[in-house]
Amino acid sequence: MTLKKFAVTFALGSMALLTAGATVSTAQSHVNSPDPLLGTPSVATETSNIDGITGHAESGKHLYRRFCIGCHGPDGNGQGMNAQWIDPKPRDFTEATFKCRSTPTGTLPTDEDLYNAITRGFVTTNMPSWRPLNPQQRADLVAFIKTWSPRWAKEKPGASLNIPPETAITIESILHGRELFQKLECWKCHGPEGHADGPSASTLTDSKGNPILPFNFSTGERFMCGDSNRDLYRIFMTGLDGSPMPSFADVIQPNDAWDLVHFLRTLQVALPNQELTLWQTYKAAHGKDLKPIGPDSAGGAQ
Secondary structure: OOHHHHHHHHHHHHHHHHHOOOOOOOOOOOOOOOOOOOOOOOOOOOEEEEOOEEEEHHHHHHHHHHHOHHHHOOOOOOOOOOHHHOOOOOOOHHHOOOOOOOOOOOOOOOHHHHHHHHHHOOOOOOOOOOOOOOHHHHHHHHHHHHHHOOHHHHOOOOOOOOOOOOOOOOHHHHHHHHHHHHHOOOHHHHOOOOOOOOOOHHHOEOOOOOEOOOOOOOOOOOEOOEOOHHHHHHHHHHOOOOOOOOOOOOOOOHHHHHHHHHHHHHOOOOOOOHHHHHHHHHHHHHHHHOOOOOOOOOOOOO
């Protein structure tokens, strides 16, 4: 996150606070105490636990009102005053549906998942990294965010995905990943060369019916949920809930998933990486033998 992006989001939150006629108020005694700026959360109170830090919803409430209300809204439903100008739209916390998780699709994320999301921010969106807040404040925000949905009082987070050791980066792994990219029809959204220009790209919507674009591998240096090979593995094994990106955990084996990771890295032509270097060398010698990815490769790209 750049300082400029943080400053813009900080300013938007401040504007929403001022426009609502707010003044600095004394702390309320309870998360559900009357607050002229916030609606009533669905859960009385929540805590979070991240690496020995316990977050408290009461403290998080004041941080939310200061920094988050402008986009996520006074009721936590993603309908803040700034939401009309933001695309993609802010997260609706009342649904408790989150893209970046370490848990299986359809399950709640862990406290650490939410903490990491707040810390990291999301590229290609207006959500900045909130590293300027200290760890305790971020943990408090996690606790308060959980009060917006009754799911947190009824369900437990799913078990975090066990990520096996990464397999060797070889040309055989990349070629098999390329075959999987064709077979699983990843190209229909991401495009044959990862330019986010597949035939389905313009038709995609999120779970609330808002238009959403697939990730452009050719220009993106960081994924929404991280930047490492492990992060990429986690993304398509857990899926991005609330988006058209499904989980492939029941479709491919762990070793296949690593092969797909290795091929996807070759699509990141703007980001020097080991997989890309290996692929470019191979392609220079064998490019004429490769089948194109797309509808004309029904038999599988090789």
